Amino acid sequence: MIVIAALLTHATLLGGPGARLLARARWVTRFPQVTLRCWHACALGLFASLAAALVLVAHDVWEHGMVWLFHADKPLVHAAYGGAWQVAGIAEAALLALLLGAVTLSILTLRRSLRLRRERDRYRLTADTQGAYDRTGDPTVRVLRHPAPAAFCIPGPRGGDRIVVTTAAQDMLSRAELAATVEHERAHLRLRHHRAILAADILTTAIAWTGLLRGYADQVRRLAEMAADDQAARKHGRRTVASALLEMCTVTGPAADPSDLPAMTGPDPAERIRRLITTSPVPAGSLAPALTLAVATAALTLPVVLCLAPAAFLADTAHLAAR
Secondary structure, X not given: OHHHHHXXXXXXXXXXXXXXXXXXXXXXXXXXXXXXXXXXXHHHXXXXXXXXXXXXXXXHHHHHHHHHHHOOOHHHHHHHHOHXXXXXXXXXXXXXXXXXXXXXXXXHHHHHHHHHHHHHHHHHHHHHHHOEEOOOOOOOEEEEOOOOOOEEEEOOOOOOOEEEEEHHHHHHOOHHHHHHHHHHHHHHHHOOHHHHXXXXXXXXXXXXXXXXXXXXXXXXXXXXXXXXXHHHHHHHOHHHHHHXXXXXXXXXXXXXXXXXXXXXXXXXXXXHHHHHHHOOOOOOOOOHXXXXXXXXXXXXXHHHHHHHHHHHHOOOOHXXXXX
């Protein structure tokens, strides 16, 4: 019972106070890609803790596995994981909840993946049939005739990635700004931010009824844009990236509504521009990535440690019981 309570507490802390601290912390904008990993670790740790708690409640299969793995005494293992608190039907209910959770996640993943694939295939077909090759000769970049300034990337299978820039954006931006914009979209593809956004959307939808992980999907989108900004800034300069984003955001009139195109500027472009202008690049050798890796590792490994620890303390007790 103590282990299950610890797992549920761990899940609640990750999805509640932990998520709120990550969303409000000022330092996260300095290390967006690192913070993305931290968000994913919190989400995966939460789901791992919930799944582990259900597995422990459905104790029979788990206890047999621990007895075999650690050569432990079965009554002692049962007392450590189950004990007198078990009531009739609770194990079956836990298995049913675990099964329903797995089915729900699978259905959400399948539906969203199919919908995104259809959208990307449509955009890729439009870009390939109506778009022109970029002047640089990059086979992944297409220039699409459109009155609204926009730039976006289309993830695809091997060789199917596309970066689309409209003629309005090409005419509006300087050569340096256009190169920075393309590099921003290339960074999204290179870092596979579309996978991170898909995972965040699915997990947020699945856990929304609990109130945990609030803001997870929104924060992933926000941080993904900042991480791509940083990648482009390393090559073209922070002010160039900020200038390109500002130009794309200040268009007014009918041309400002690319309703038939994916959004380029992402959430809160004003915050991104301000960050690019006022924040200096992070120096090499910063301790933040290492510290975040440690936090992420702890969030993911703690459920495993909590599940295995009681049986590990009872290792090699089976032969003592046999005497």
